[in-house]
Amino acid sequence: MKDLARVEALTFDVFGTLTDWRTSIIREGRELGARLDLDADWEGLADAWRAGYSPAMRRVEDGEVPWQTIDSLHRTILDDLLPRYGAGRLSDPDVDLLNRSWHRLDLWPDVPAGLDRLRQYFLVAPLSNGNVSLLVDLSRRADLRWDCILSAELFGHFKPHPEVYRAAATLLGLEPDRVMMVAAHNEDLVAAAGVGFRTAFVYRTSEHGPQQTTDLEPDPAVDIAVRGLDELAARLCSR
Amino acid sequence: MKDLARVEALTFDVFGTLTDWRTSIIREGRELGARLDLDADWEGLADAWRAGYSPAMRRVEDGEVPWQTIDSLHRTILDDLLPRYGAGRLSDPDVDLLNRSWHRLDLWPDVPAGLDRLRQYFLVAPLSNGNVSLLVDLSRRADLRWDCILSAELFGHFKPHPEVYRAAATLLGLEPDRVMMVAAHNEDLVAAAGVGFRTAFVYRTSEHGPQQTTDLEPDPAVDIAVRGLDELAARLCSR
Numbered sequence: 191m192k193d194l195a196r197v198e199a200l201t202f203d204v205f206g207t208l209t210d211w212r213t214s215i216i217r218e219g220r221e222l223g224a225r226l227d228l229d230a231d232w233e234g235l236a237d238a239w240r241a242g243y244s245p246a247m248r249r250v251e252d253g254e255v256p257w258q259t260i261d262s263l264h265r266t267i268l269d270d271l272l273p274r275y276g277a278g279r280l281s282d283p284d285v286d287l288l289n290r291s292w293h294r295l296d297l298w299p300d301v302p303a304g305l306d307r308l309r310q311y312f313l314v315a316p317l318s319n320g321n322v323s324l325l326v327d328l329s330r331r332a333d334l335r336w337d338c339i340l341s342a343e344l345f346g347h348f349k350p351h352p353e354v355y356r357a358a359a360t361l362l363g364l365e366p367d368r369v370m371m372v373a374a375h376n377e378d379l380v381a382a383a384g385v386g387f388r389t390a391f392v393y394r395t396s397e398h399g400p401q402q403t404t405d406l407e408p409d410p411a412v413d414i415a416v417r418g419l420d421e422l423a424a425r426l427c428s429r
Numbered sequence: 430m431k432d433l434a435r436v437e438a439l440t441f442d443v444f445g446t447l448t449d450w451r452t453s454i455i456r457e458g459r460e461l462g463a464r465l466d467l468d469a470d471w472e473g474l475a476d477a478w479r480a481g482y483s484p485a486m487r488r489v490e491d492g493e494v495p496w497q498t499i500d501s502l503h504r505t506i507l508d509d510l511l512p513r514y515g516a517g518r519l520s521d522p523d524v525d526l527l528n529r530s531w532h533r534l535d536l537w538p539d540v541p542a543g544l545d546r547l548r549q550y551f552l553v554a555p556l557s558n559g560n561v562s563l564l565v566d567l568s569r570r571a572d573l574r575w576d577c578i579l580s581a582e583l584f585g586h587f588k589p590h591p592e593v594y595r596a597a598a599t600l601l602g603l604e605p606d607r608v609m610m611v612a613a614h615n616e617d618l619v620a621a622a623g624v625g626f627r628t629a630f631v632y633r634t635s636e637h638g639p640q641q642t643t644d645l646e647p648d649p650a651v652d653i654a655v656r657g658l659d660e661l662a663a664r665l666c667s668r
Binding site for chain 1: 500552560561562564565568569574575576577578582583600601602603
């Protein structure tokens with residue numbers, strides 16, 4: 191295992207690692223459906239919406255479409271999916287409201303206390319493909335306290351592009367080996383390690399619901415693996 | 430007076446508006462001098478250091494020198510000044526320590542409680558020419574809680590370049606007239622108003638010491654003028 195004693199800052203993936211996006215999006219859909227008396231397939235929509243996310247970012251990185259925020263990509267995917275999941279008759283303001291569900295995601299239960307404790311020992315910041323205003327809204331609603339907000343929007347690239355991690359370390363004024371990426375996704379961690387970050391895998395084996403098949407176990411290259419931020423704090427803050 | 434009811438976010442100048450940089454820098458110099466038994470002119474150095482700041486940023490904006498952080502500009506100015514103020518014999522680590530005094534500035538006394546109250550009603554962020562790591566360090570030390578850190582470093586321009594204000598509003602996801610710039614400097618406020626921000630002038634008439642001659646009164650174009658963040662909160666948070 192690499193030396194973790196040099197780590198001064200922790201950067202966190204948000205969608206899936208800190209937040210239970212699937213339950214949150216389904217909840218928001220059902221609330222909207224109840225208000226409009228609309229019986230759509232909100233579970234199917236949530237999964238398909240999320241499944242469209244990586245390909246949409248790839249189209250941006252490949253230059254097929256211009257740089258845009260996750261809010262904008264989410265909306266494009268959503269517009270395409272709504273009719274296929276029984277929600278084609280939503281008004282534009284309601285589609286916008288649903289699109290902004292990603293600004294109102296609920297946290298996994300271990301996050302508030304774990305992050306508070308970690309913040310006593312480390313600089314803490316999200317490092318997310320979510321745009322800044324999304325991360326600000328989500329953090330205010332969940333009462334998360336960050337030292338700064340780091341977002342792909344600041345760098346013009348999405349994770350796992352190496353420039354995102356490199357530029358994040360530069361803004362923090364730290365060498366990459368003084369920063370630890372905390373994520374539930376091996377792709378994110380392997381990319382962060384590629385520029386010299388330390389890495390912590392968080393098990394979130396129900397992120398994609400009961401049938402999840404990906405990221406059930408950490409990549410062998412990650413530095414530590416934990417069941418939640420409470421365990422991460424216990425591991426890192428007792429040094 | 431313009432309609433302030435639409436304002437959702439407050440962006441704050443840091444050097445002078447939230448922090449008493451002059452007293453802080455002199456304190457840091459004296460502490461260093463006491464440790465090294467060095468009787469330098471710390472007051473003169475502090476004032477000359479700050480006086481070199483705007484010209485240095487202008488050389489960057491004019492393209493005479495490449496883009497760099499305030500930490501870097503501060504160091505260039507400091508290296509030039511030290512021998513002239515009786516501190517030419519400092520070691521490189523001590524010069525670095527002194528340079529990083531700007532990461533350890535003390536707040537004006539009205540700031541902590543005023544900002545806490547303002548944050549209950551508004552998004553709050555610094556919008557400073559200080560680099561991100563400087564603002565993070567300063568905020569952690571002073572226990573300031575921000576929704577995000579906005580810095581010239583993110584935009585590749587220094588205030589009062591209009592792009593800084595425009596890009597800040599974009600990151601916040603807000604139209605410029607939903608953002609209020611809070612500063613003790615008319616130049617900053619006039620530039621912010623130029624892109625559509627609302628503006629609040631804070632009287633800091635001893636920022637430059639007892640002989641201050643600038644920014645003693647607000648520009649007639651600013652929307653409101655207050656004696657401190659406590660008064661700003663009283664004015665804005667009772668709506």
